[in-house]
Amino acid sequence: MDEAIRYMRGITEAPLPYGRRLQEETGGKVVGYVCSYVPEEIIVAAGAHPLRLFGPTGSWERVDAHLQSYCCSVVRGVLDTGLKGEGDFLAGMVFPHTCDSIQRLSDLWRMNVAHGFHLDLVLPVKLHTASAREYYLDVLRRFRSELGERLGVAIGDDALREAHETLRGIRRLLGEIYELRSHAPALLPGDDLLSVVKAVMILDRREAGELLRRVVNGLKGQRAAAEEAPPPGRSSPPGGREAKRLILAGGLCNHPRLHGLIEAAGGAVVWDDMCSGTRYFHAPDAATAEDDSPGAGKGDPLAAIAARYLNRDVCPAKHRGLTNRAEALLSQIRERRARGVIFPHLKFCDPHAFDYPYLKNALERENIPHLLLEIDEPQPAEGQIGARLEAFLEML
Ligand code: SF4
Numbered sequence: 001m002d003e004a005i006r007y008m009r010g011i012t013e014a015p016l017p018y019g020r021r022l023q024e025e026t027g028g029k030v031v032g033y034v035c036s037y038v039p040e041e042i043i044v045a046a047g048a049h050p051l052r053l054f055g056p057t058g059s060w061e062r063v064d065a066h067l068q069s070y071c072c073s074v075v076r077g078v079l080d081t082g083l084k085g086e087g088d089f090l091a092g093m094v095f096p097h098t099c100d101s102i103q104r105l106s107d108l109w110r111m112n113v114a115h116g117f118h119l120d121l122v123l124p125v126k127l128h129t130a131s132a133r134e135y136y137l138d139v140l141r142r143f144r145s146e147l148g149e150r151l152g153v154a155i156g157d158d159a160l161r162e163a164h165e166t167l168r169g170i171r172r173l174l175g176e177i178y179e180l181r182s183h184a185p186a187l188l189p190g191d192d193l194l195s196v197v198k199a200v201m202i203l204d205r206r207e208a209g210e211l212l213r214r215v216v217n218g219l220k221g222q223r224a225a226a227e228e229a230p231p232p233g234r235s236s237p238p239g240g241r242e243a244k245r246l247i248l249a250g251g252l253c254n255h256p257r258l259h260g261l262i263e264a265a266g267g268a269v270v271w272d273d274m275c276s277g278t279r280y281f282h283a284p285d286a287a288t289a290e291d292d293s294p295g296a297g298k299g300d301p302l303a304a305i306a307a308r309y310l311n312r313d314v315c316p317a318k319h320r321g322l323t324n325r326a327e328a329l330l331s332q333i334r335e336r337r338a339r340g341v342i343f344p345h346l347k348f349c350d351p352h353a354f355d356y357p358y359l360k361n362a363l364e365r366e367n368i369p370h371l372l373l374e375i376d377e378p379q380p381a382e383g384q385i386g387a388r389l390e391a392f393l394e395m396l
C-alpha cells in the first residue's frame, strides 16, 4: 500500500509529465478538463484519457496579459499551462459551464491556445427539475457526438457502459477509503488521502482502479492489525489525545500539507465537501440507488451517467434548492461526529466566497465551530496556518 501511495503522490507532483508520457508511450489521446462536472465516462468510452488540470503553482508571467489579478489561482495556473505550451500533448480541452471563471477560461483558451480541440459543455444550472434532466441528457448526447467527431471515433453504447462501470468502481473504492478513514483517521495521513484522490483524476483510470484496490486492502489489513494490537503512536496525535474530528468544506485544496498541519495541531479531517475530495466520487443514496437499480445500465447508458451527475453533491456553482448545501454539510457533521468545520478558501473564488456566509449562519445556528482559512498563491507560511489551526482546535 505504501508504495502505491508514494507512486500516487509522485503523480500529483508532476501531472503534466505523466500525461505527456502516457500520450507518447500509448499513442493515446489525452483530453484535459478542469472541473468534476465533466463526465469522464464519455471521454473514457471514446478510448481517450481524461486528465484533470489543477492549475499548477509557480510563476504565471504570461497570464497577466489576459486575466485580471482578481482571478483564482486555479484558472490562472491552467491558462498559464496552455499559454506556455506545456499542454501541447493534449488532444483537446473540455470546459463545463460552471463558475464564471471557468467559463471565461474557456474563452481565453479558445482564443489563445492553438493546440488541440476545444469543447464547451453547456450544463444546466438548476439540477433538480424535470426539464434540467431532459436538458442535461441532450447536453450529454451532443457531447458524445462532438467528442467522437473530434477524436475520430464512434462512441458506442457498450463502450459507455464499460466506462461507466470502470468509473463507478473507482468511486466505490474511493468511498471505501473515506469510510475506513472516517472511522479511524490515523489509518492514513490526510495529505496522502488528498494525493490519492487527486492522482485518480490524473492516472489512467484502469491503473487507478488497481492502485485503489491495493490501498483499500492495505487499510483493511492495518485496521485488522490495529484491532488486535493498536500500534503505539499511530492512533492518536502527539500528546496522546484523541484527534478532534473535523470536516473540510470548500473548492480545491492545492495545499499539499494542509492535512498534515491540521493533524499536527491535534485535529483529523474525517470527511470533506471539496472538489479535491468527495465531490469527485460521492453521491447521495438516491443517486446510487437509481444508478444500481435493476435494469440500470441495460437501457440508455447516458441516462445512467446523467443520474450520477444530476444527483451528486452540488458545488456552489450549481443549484439544487436554497438550503441543499447546508443540509448536506450538517448531515455529514452529524454522521461523522465532527466537532467543527474548516473552510480552506482559495482567494478570488467567488462561488465559495458567496456560499460561505450562508453556510456559516447554518453552522452557527447549530453551535458548530468553524474556521475560514484563506489559502492561495503564494501560500501563507506554514507557521501562520499552524498557529490559526492550533487556536481553533484549542477552542473545540
Ligand atoms: S467548485 Fe464547482 S465549478 Fe468549481 S471546480 Fe469544483 S465542481 Fe467545478
Ligand code: SF4
Pocket: 072, 073, 074, 075, 099, 100, 101, 102, 251, 252, 317, 346, 348, 349, 350, 351, 352
Ligand atoms: S470554483 Fe472557484 S477556485 Fe474553482 S475555478 Fe471557479 S473560481 Fe476558481
